[in-house]
Structure formats: structure tokens, C-alpha cells
Amino acid sequence: MNSATSFPVFIHDCGFHSALGCEPASIHQALQTGQSKGMLIDDGILNTHTSTVIGRVTEALPEIPQALSQHSTRNNQLALSALLQIKTSVEDAVLQYGSNRIAVIVGTSTSGIADGEVAYAQKIDQGVFPENYHYSKQELGDSANFVADLFNITGPCYTISTACSSSGRVFISAKRMLQAGIVDAVIVGGVDTICRLTLNGFNGLEALSNQLCQPFSAERSGINIGESAAFMLLSTKPSDIALLGAGDSSDAHHISAPHPEGNGAEQAMRAALDDACLTPDHIGYINAHGTATPLNDSMESKAIYRVFGDKVPVSSTKPLTGHTLGAASATEAAIAWHILRHQLPLPIQRCTNKAEDIEVALVENEQYLGSKAILSNSFAFGGNNISLIFGYTHG
Template sequence: MSAYLNHLGLISPLGIGLDGNITALLSGQRGLTPADAALIERPTWVGQAKGELPQLPPALAHYHSRNNQQLYAAALQIDAPIQAALAQYGAARVAIVLGTSTSGIAESESALAQLEQGLPTQPNYSYQRHEMGDPARFLAELYQIKGPAYTISTACSSSARALITARRLLKMNLVDVVLCGGVDSLCRLTLNGFAALESVSAAPCNPFRAARDGINIGEAAALFIMSHNIGPVRLAGYGASCDAHHISAPHPQGRGASAAMQAALVDAQLSPAQISYLNLHGTATPLNDAMESQAVVDTFGAYLPPSSSSKALTGHTLGAAGALEAAFCYLLLQKQFNPMQHLPPQIGDGDFDTSLPALHWPQAGQSYPLKTAMSNSFAFGGNNVSLIFQGVEP
């Protein structure tokens, strides 16, 4: 039984809503800005979610966090179909599975700073906002959902794994509808943590370029409605692996990454030549881009699908990255949003790194026969996920 992505709510550094995101994505418009010194003392760029975030309903003010505000902004875009699903199937037959790596850490940072100065914390502050399960609890209370509701936190593959879990819940007939995706927000912990790993670039990041020297961190929320009801895009296959090569560094030959891509092709019953587009993990660190280039060549062989990394535009949105890039694939595969069937160009400064295995970079303005898209998400500890999406003809 197939699992379909029926609706999407989206907020990212490229914009609020679907139209703004696809327009910026296809034009190669960077959503990166210089980081505020309050977040990190060293120079870097960040991808901050666009627009003013909505205030939570007064009855849910105790859930206040920037993370939950972003999730709420995404949920409001698909509020009507969420309400329709609840009316049709009942609250016990709707589930929530989200991915995050920050949750409300930013609010805890502020609270701790105030306590250190002997000042009272904000009236709505609660340490529970800091817990990884908080976004799922918030969404469940917002819509009075009674089915399974939980959060997956496997670093940068978190929300990609949330989509896998959503499909499994449907396949097991535990629920009829799953609200799934991911959300992450900017905070000092992640920015300074990656800086301590010497992984943060002082300039806008440059995936796969010779001059690449690290990531930019971003924030986003992408929320899907997934069900067995035929929708515009099908989650055709997935693959997951954990090579556990190193706590933070990827396997240098990309063995786990390649295993995940190959497993996704098997699950989708597709050959490598049937993948129309590959959204690369492409963080712009020297090690990640090198191993992923090798893994792509090892997986696809002589046929290399057009490939690019959208992190040059949004930054690395960490726990939300898998869902955000799934959202980009969802939009690219629909003629409603991408009538000319263009692909995101690989934005960056300087020449591509010729020491890496050569990949197939999309040409701006060129049309491609888009039927399927693969999206890669690779995380700390060698936690790898590859998802395959298939457009459904209207």
C-alpha cells in the first residue's frame, strides 16, 4: 500500500509558503544573512526563517518557543486539511511524527543567562520546551490529536527518519493520517558547537566547490500530511543505514551513504537511471562533500542524475533538513509549482573541486523530465537516510 504526501506547510530562509520557496529555490536565491553577534561571536552566515512568526494561541502560551512558532506557522498553512482529516478519521487515527535537534534550546539559553544575572525568567518559560518531544506534544495539544505523537532526534537525519516512520505507521494500519516533518531553530548551542568542531564557514557556504570550508546553519519547519489517499507526490522508497564510523565525521568512502541510497532504490523498485534528480546532502564541509561525491558515483555508476545541494541557499537546517529538502522535491515534482520542470542550480563561489568525482550539475534554464527525486540526509554517527519521491500524474 502506497504512502502519499497530500499537503505541505513550509517556512524556511527562502520564504513562507510554497510559492515563495519554489521561486527562490529555482532562481538560486540565497536566504543567508550575516549572523547576529548575540548568537555567535565569530563571523558566519545563517539561514533565518523569513517573515514574522505567529503568536501561539493564548491557551497554548505555555508552549512558547521559536521552534514551536515555526511549526505553528507551517501548520496554519494546512489547517483546513488537518481539520478535515480529523473530522473524517477521528483524533485517535491521526498520528504525529516530527524530527528536531534543537527544540526550545534557545529559550533555555535565555533563561539560564537571566538566572545567572539574578533576573527572573520569562513568564511562559518551561524547561519542557527544551525537550525533544515538545514539538509533537505542542501539535497534539493544538489539534487534540490522540494517536501516536512523538519526535525523532537523530541529528541531521531526524526529519527524514520522521517520514520513514510515518510510512511505517500507515503500513501497519495503526493510523490513517500522519502529520510528519521537521522543525529546527537557530540557537547558540548549535552555532557555537559546530564552530568548536571547526565546521562553520565565515562566508556563505560553497558545497562541492574547491573553496568550501564549512557549513552555514539555518532554521525551518516543513509539515506534511501523509496518508494512503492518492496525492500529488508518493513516498516511493527509503533506505537507512548506520555505519557508526565516527561520532561526527562521515565514513571517508561514503559506505553508509551509498548503502542508504542503494536500499532506497531497492525499496522503490527503481534502477539508478530512473532517478530524475538527486538533492544532495551537500553541507560544504570538505569531508562530507568528498564522501558524498564518491557515494553517488558508487551508487549510480555510469548514469549520474542531475544533482545539487540546496544548503547553499538555506544553510544546514539540521533536524529539519530532511523534511525541508523533501519539501523541495515535493514542489519540484509538481507542474503546478514547476511548470517548466527546471532544477535548482548549484550555487557557489569559485570552481568546482576537481579532486572530487565529477557529478552532473543542473544547468540554469534547462528543462528536465522530472518523474522521481531522491533526497539524501546524513547525520552524526553515520546515521544515513535516502528518500525517493515520485510525482503522480493528475
């Protein structure tokens, strides 16, 4: 990205629903106490009949309107729960700019696969699919199409699926679209829901933990999968909080393992700083990718240390939400927005035995953001790396 022509993209609203809950009070309480009601033991989802911890949305989800029944999946119900939180802001933007001047860009990796799993189970058992099932419901593009149909948006509309960086890349695409003057506002976000395909795939990679994940700990043993939806309304109209910069890289080191030295991660973070015209001193907190796998946490620590040293507080919020896959970037962007908007203390890393290979300064006691900006990392299979910087537009 070219910092010479860069400018902030302003955030006007945020809707969020994850294992943390969906109400600001429950989200803030979980972030401050380090206790998330949605992190639950599940002993029935894995084909190996072993247990794992998942980040489950426990609140009832809204029903898909009958007029949009072609989009009726649990994934879209979770998306709807977050989208209803920003409904007024989106409707105001439609009135101001026109529906054709608003874009929809969504990141996902599961879409409606969970509903497809149920439908195929019935097909195997009874010989026919459920009457209301159609394969289009589990297509990746359905996530963005649902958002556009919900708000009658007629501008550009598409889904990005780059594994666990999917909903980070939507911010980069939105920024470029706004910068080019193609649209005046963009609805961005990510949504993924728990499904057997994903859980058993990660279990096959021996990447799952059977207990609450422990990022940066000597005892870290793998990830917890979670589900989440987070959506924001972006435009160039000034607001107090903005996407200040974004950086990406694709190191293509390995199909699933990160580069052991974190070269691509470092490149993404430096690109984000350059895009924002900021120095490392401007960053007051880093929300790490922090999956609690041995390889990820080691390489990310090395990369962060090379850019920031041990002066910027770091933590991973995945013990509170689970790793929400294609929704991870948007999930952690929403957490950054809540910290900035409500001036919350930084999420504490409850790491009782910090590993020797972790050089960064973890958030271990109550502290608040000391600078104007938060950097959030998301790293995906194939070395698809995203770093986003959110912060105040003043100070």
C-alpha cells in the same frame, strides 16, 4: 525495508517556512534565482566574536494560542507558521478518520533551546527565571506534543532526534505505521531554530563557514546553519505525489565524521531504490546532503557516483536555506514537493570551481526533471543516514 510488501505513501499537503520565505512565490523565486533573502551574515552569535552566515527566517511568526501557552517557544512558533498552511487538510483528515487514527511524528534537534538560553541568561543576571519559563519547553518531545495539542490529535505522538537525519526518519516511521494499519494518516515534519548552543558547537568543531557555503566547490570551507519548519500530511489515500521509497543505514563510522568512502550513504540510497522498486534510471534529480564540508561532499560524491554514475543531475540547496539540522530532511522534502507540484526547474548549483574530487553531474544550467522521481539525502552524526524518494504516482 522490504520492497515485497512496500507501497507508496501519498502526500496530501505541505507547509514550509525557511530562509526561502513562506509564500510559494518567494520560495519558487529563490529556488530559481539562487538568491535567498534569509541567508544573512551574523557577527554576534558566536562566542569567538567572529562572523558566520546563517539561514534566518525573516518574516513575523504567529503567536502561540493562549490555550497552548505551555508550548510557547520560537521553535513552536516557526512550526505553527508551517502547520497553518496545512490546517484545512489536517482538519479534513480528522473528520474523515477520527483524531485517534492520526499520528504525529516530528524531527528536531534544538526544540526550544533558544528560549532556554534567554531564560538562563536572566537567571544568571537577575537570579530568577522568567515567569513563563519551564524546562519542558526545550524538551525534544515538546515539538510533537505541540502539534498534537494544536490539532487535538489523540493518536500516536512522538519526536525523533537523530541529529541531521531526524526529520527524514519520521517518514520511515510514518510509512511503517501506515503499512501496519495502526493509523490512517500521519502528520510528519521537522523544525529547528537558530540557537547559540548549536552554532558555537559547530564552530568548536571548526565546521562553520564565514561566507555563503559552497557545496562541491574546490573552495568549500564549511557549513551555514539555518532554521526551518516543514510539515506534510501523509496517508494511503491516492494522490499525485508520494513518498515512493525510503532507505536508511547506520554505519557508525565516527561520532561526527562521515565514512570517507560513503559506504553508509550508498547503502541508504540503494535501500531507498529497492524500497521504491525503482532503478537509478527512474531518478531525475538528487538533492544532495551537500553540506560544503570537505569530508561530506567528497564521500557523498563517491557514493552517488557508485550508484548513479554521472547521469543524474545533482545539487545541494543548503546555500539557500542553510543546514537546518534536525529539520534538514523535511526542508529538502518540501523543496522536492514544490519542484514536483509546480514543475519547477531544478535548483542550480552555483559552483564556479568544481572540486577535483567531485565526480557527479552538477546542475549548472536550467533544466527540468527528466524522470518521475527525486532522491533526497540526509546524513547525520554517528553515521545515521537517510535517503528518501519522492515522485509522481503516474508515468
